[in-house]
Amino acid sequence: MDRKMETKPPTPRAVLVGIQLPEVDDVAHAASLEELGRLVKTLGYEVVGQVSQRREGTGAGAVLGSGKLAELAGFTGGSGVVTSMAPASRSKARARFEEAAGPKEAAEDAAEDGAAGAPRAEVVIVDHELSPSQIRNLERATRAEVLDRTGVIVEIFHRHAKTREAKLQVEMARLKYVAPRMRESSTGGGRQQGPGAGETTLDLDRRKIRDRLAELRGQLEAVQRDSDNRRSARRDQLRVALVGYTNAGKSSLMRALTGSEVLVEDKLFATLDTTVRILQPETRPRVLVSDTVGFIKQLPHDLVASFRSTLTEALEASLLLFVVDASDPTYEAQLEVSRSVLREIGADAVPARLVLNKMDRVDAGRRAMLAEKHPEAIMLSAHAPEDVRALHDRIIGFFEAEMQEATLSLPYARQGLIGEIYDSVRVLAEDYDERGRVLQVRGLPGAIARLQRSLAAPGQ
């Protein structure tokens, strides 16, 4: 996908900025910047360096202290100080000075850049949510485009959304993100806006954005009514949803369990839309498996709202498979993020099983540690067919334990319901009496209750 052409368009160069807060340890801080780097690469940027600082908070006017700000400007060719009119010559000299004095990364970068006019980073990406004025200050000090973590995630969602529902939701989240920042940055003069900002939305004034949001909301409601109808047709079916942190391996498991061709990529947010497929080999009644969008820390609030709708699938499932990349050193933090998003959308009441995936990458010592910490977890590798078969059996086992047996009487006049019965419960035996068919069935209590209600209702 990435190598469709020999002549690549110039890759924007980005510098990452991280603030290490007192409560964040070194491993978590490094992992967070690592993850930000992967997000940024997903957007097609090249990461050329990073600037990181321990601070009490992220609220400072220019985020970084003055020394670190100058170090950052060394990557971008800015003045390193927050002024609206820093002359370029001074900023260059200053940048060189800071690069020479800076840490190894900055020095290496300066060496690689060489003479004047050498490529510099055009984008600064901060691993925290920034206020519009912080963005403006950083832009002034660095002369680069500034994006925060939220902006990066919103942009990825924007590029990856495929279904109409996802597109509408993401456009709404994006407008809400862009609107306040657009107002601020317009005071900074007619600087070019980079790929993150979106040229067309920037041309709209705030009233137009409000109108557009109202319009989108209306369209979204219509689309959601449709998908509600589709969902209610699936109600009371045996449904299992794969949920978890981005890149944990949900789609890989989906493929393995259902034999479907869903997208699997070593990218964050490869999947943005829920897909539903039938568990293979097919069972009676069949089990539906949903693949869902992944979670990430500091998920922008408006995107949580869009998750809520895509994740209605998960809410309505009888079983959640909580997929975790067990080979990731920060898997526990990822697990916590996923749990809190599920809590936020009210899915914490749905029965869940922890699935520790990518065990093929885990050594014996770590395996023992994981087994002790999560004795109830299912350990597997999505790439190992025997593991996937075992998971398949666990899923069936779960539903079997939930199922009950019942007798349904199907009057001759109501034979039209037979298809629905076979779809939603397993028919164990079929008999006839003077009134019609008598079926011995096994299924989920909800499905049986629904069929009994349909049978009790007066026929048409």
Ligand SMILES: Nc1nc2c(ncn2[C@@H]2O[C@H](COP(=O)(O)OP(=O)(O)OP(=O)(O)O)[C@@H](O)[C@H]2O)c(=O)[nH]1
């Ligand atoms: N070694 C190993 N790699 C795996 C395993 N499962 C998935 N992967 C890899 O992990 C990467 C992400 O897999 P996906 O299935 O796309 O992950 P996802 O959870 O659907 O990710 P998003 O859709 O981005 O949220 C891919 O490169 C997979 O090949 C596993 O069991 N072992």
Ligand SMILES: [Mg+2]
């Ligand atoms: Mg996926």
